[in-house]
Every structure is written in C-alpha cells, then in structure tokens.
Amino acid sequence: MSESVYEDSFPKASLAIAERFAVGVNYLYPLALNVSRKHRIVRDALISAMFDQQRLFYEAAKSGQASKLYIADAGLAHIKELLRFMSDPSRRLMSRRQYEIASVHLAETGNMLGGWIRHVQKR
Numbered sequence: 473m474s475e476s477v478y479e480d481s482f483p484k485a486s487l488a489i490a491e492r493f494a495v496g497v498n499y500l501y502p503l504a505l506n507v508s509r510k511h512r513i514v515r516d517a518l519i520s521a522m523f524d525q526q527r528l529f530y531e532a533a534k535s536g537q538a539s540k541l542y543i544a545d546a547g548l549a550h551i552k553e554l555l556r557f558m559s560d561p562s563r564r565l566m567s568r569r570q571y572e573i574a575s576v577h578l579a580e581t582g583n584m585l586g587g588w589i590r591h592v593q594k595r
Contacts (some may be wrong), residue, residue: 474595478544485569487533488584488586489529489581489584489588490526490529490530491570492577492580492581492584493525493526493529493577493581494526495577496574496578496580496581497500497522497523497526497575499574499577500518500522500555500568500574501519501522501557502569502570503566503574504518504522507558508514508565510556511558511563511565514549514554514558514565515565517554518551518554518555518558521547521550522551524547525544525547525548528540528543528544529548530546530586531543531549532544533571537592538589538592538593541585541586541588541592542589543584544585545582545585545589548578548581548582548585552578555575555578556571557569558571559571564569
C-alpha cells in the first residue's frame with residue numbers, strides 16, 4: 473500500500489482523536505468516581521457516555537461515513553451537557569475550575585472531530 477493512500481485514510485485521525493479524548497477521560501474519571509452516592513445516576517451517565525464516546529470514534533473511523541461522525545459529535549455534546557449539569561452552582565458535583573479544564577479537553581477533541589467532518593464532506 474502506498475504511503476499517500478494510507479495518509480488519506482482515517483484510522484490515523486481516529487486514533488489521534490481517541491488518544492486526545494483519552495487524556496480528557498483520564499482527567500474526568502477520577503472526578504466522576506468522587507461524586508457522592510446520592511448523585512450516582514449522573515456519575516454513571518457520565519462514565520457510560522465517556523466510554524461510549526470511544527466506541528463512536530472507532531465506529532466512525534471504520535465506516536468513514538459523515539453520519540457516524542455526526543453521531544460522535546452528538547456524543548461529545550452529550551458529555552458537555554452532563555458536565556454543565558454537574559458544575560451547576562446548585563449541585564456543585566464538580567468545581568468551576570474542574571469544569572473549565574474538562575471543557576478544554578473536550579474542545580480540543582471537538583476541534584479535531586470538526587476537521588475530520590470537514591475533510592469527509594469535501595470528498
């Protein structure tokens with residue numbers, strides 16, 4: 473297989489996105505585990521969404537379809553909404569600073585995903 477053909481495929485991009493997202497998961501997972509038992513539904517939803525998101529990235533890479541990328545993008549939006557819910561001052565399941573750091577991790581992943589979507593749309 474020629475090098476240029478390999479460069480145009482997306483396993484490299486999906487692995488880069490998955491690796492970048494894993495950095496965010498490594499930050500968020502201990503925070504989620506420290507959420508009180510009273511809020512375990514939200515905690516479990518966040519943990520489940522994070523691990524489902526990894527699956528969505530690999531499914532998108534395997535299929536190469538823009539629709540799968542949009543589903544992965546929606547998964548990121550779901551995680552962001554869970555974080556907003558958890559950081560709300562009335563709940564305080566995570567601090568504002570923790571929310572900001574987690575948002576930076578997700579924004580970087582989202583930017584990579586956005587570039588991937590734009591690339592697929594051009595084809």
